[in-house]
Amino acid sequence: MNTTTLTGLELRPLAVPADVSELETPAGHDFATMMDVRNRVYFEISGHHDESMSAAELLPHYQPNPDEIRFMWVAILDGEFVGRAGIDIPLEEGSKTAFWQIELLRKSWGKGVGSAAYELLENKAREHGRTVLQSWASHPAADGVEQIEPPTGFGSIPDDHAAHFYKRHGYSLEQVERNSAFDLRGSFEIVERLLAEATAAAEGYRVVQWEPPTAEEYVAGYAWMKSRMSTDAPSADLEFDEEVWDAERIARHDALWTDAHQFVLVTAAQHIATGELCAFNELVVGKDRAEASHQEDTLVLKEHRGHKLGMLVKCAGLVKWRELVPHSPRVLTYNAEENRPMLDINEAIGFTPIAYGGAWKKVLE
Known part of the structure; x- marks a missing residue:
């Protein structure tokens, strides 16, 4: 080849x-x-x-x-x-x-x-x-460079070397993604206050947390929430297949981290009356626990929104994370610029923007 x-x-x-x-x-x-x-x-x-x-x-x-x-x-x-x-x-x-x-x-x-x-x-x-090709690229800030906006109207990126490459090959910018960072070494006063407020608002729910491999009691709920990432997260005009997750796929997903000696914490909100898992957040750090951490997927199922569950799982995760991984300096996360509910949570917690990326798409003839 x-x-x-x-x-x-x-x-x-x-x-x-x-x-x-x-x-x-x-x-x-x-x-x-x-x-x-x-x-x-x-x-x-x-x-x-x-x-x-x-x-x-x-x-x-x-x-x-x-x-x-x-x-x-x-x-x-x-x-x-x-x-x-x-x-x-x-x-x-x-x-x-x-x-x-x-x-x-x-x-x-x-x-x-x-x-x-x-x-x-x-x-x-x-x-x-x-027939649908999609790709993501970082677009560092550049003074004096013309900006490009996606059809969503949220965010922009510089018309830089990478953008020229995509456009030359027939791609259109569909979405702008924000990369944000949270300082794990600073005060947690705001995080703890927000956690208390979210806990009070989330009456009827409780926080559950685990480290992979996922316990059997959480596998089905976790699999369902992971499958919703492909349908419920803001995606502009990008196209994603609806994914099917089951116990075997959760086990494979867990092994990607554990086989590499990476450390993962999953924080979920559980509906007490039914036992249903309805929101989750993932944090991961490499084998070197003093490296930067990364926030992976975060989602609140549509039918459970409006109870501050996103704030609940993010803050509960960060509080536990600092206890478990005390030497990691910061957490990085990525969100679509039009995902205002999640960005509102991040900004309230103290995440600050550090970079932007573009999501590009081409439909083959």
């Missing part, structure tokens, strides 16, 4: 080691090098290492998965690794979507590497009958 459209370029299919013991062997060379380049790309974009991951932490995410097919290539220009390109093909019945990424070191920009990689990705999508 190599391309020859650019002299000196090799797009080599990524060899994925079966386990971490192979990472320091010749068989794991490409994967380990790919991770190093990935982290360097993210640092070039953000100027910090909060998005960095070790090869061991990311390896479980590249193992065979019955929910999707993942194709990945490393970009090698004149003998040097300069980036990676990948595409995920969801396997939900009737799916017509594919999700892709191209990440390149800046020194390789403007040499045709990205376009050669994109040609490969679009061809792979067509081979699998996919």
Whole structure:
């Protein structure tokens, strides 16, 4: 699957080691090098290492998965690794979507590497009958650069190098995403006050928390809430398949974190009368507990909104998190700019914007 459209370029299919013991062997060379380049790309974009991951932490995410097919290539220009390109093909019945990424070191920009990689990705999508291609990219603030707004009317991004690439290949900006951070080292007075207020407002509900693997009593409810992430979260004109989650998928999801020795806390709101789980929040940190933490999914089921459950699970999670992971300096989270209810919660807690990203879409003819 190599391309020859650019002299000196090799797009080599990524060899994925079966386990971490192979990472320091010749068989794991490409994967380990790919991770190093990935982290360097993210640092070039953000100027910090909060998005960095070790090869061991990311390896479980590249193992065979019955929910999707993942194709990945490393970009090698004149003998040097300069980036990676990948595409995920969801396997939900009737799916017509594919999700892709191209990440390149800046020194390789403007040499045709990205376009050669994109040609490969679009061809792979067509081979699998996919007609809706979607991708996300960070767009760092840039003074004096014209801004682009999505059709939602919420947020904007600079018309930068990445935006030019997407537009040149027929993509439209559909949504702007905000990256926010919360300082775990500061005062928790506001968080504790908001937690008390949310607890009072959420009469008839209680907080339950667990660390994976998920206890049997919570599996069915957790699976249902995870399935709603694909339908209930604000998505502008982006397209997502309705996902089916069951006990096996929850077990696979949990293993992605535990197999990499990452630490996860799930905080949920439970309706006392029925035992139904109706809101949840996930926090995760890498094997190094002194790294930045990440807030993964957060959702309140539609039929339970209006009881401050979003505030409840977020604040309860942060209070417990500081106790469990005292050396992590901050929590990062991502939200659609039009998701005003969740942004209101984040802003009240003390999350502050640090970066913005664009969600791009193309429909193939």
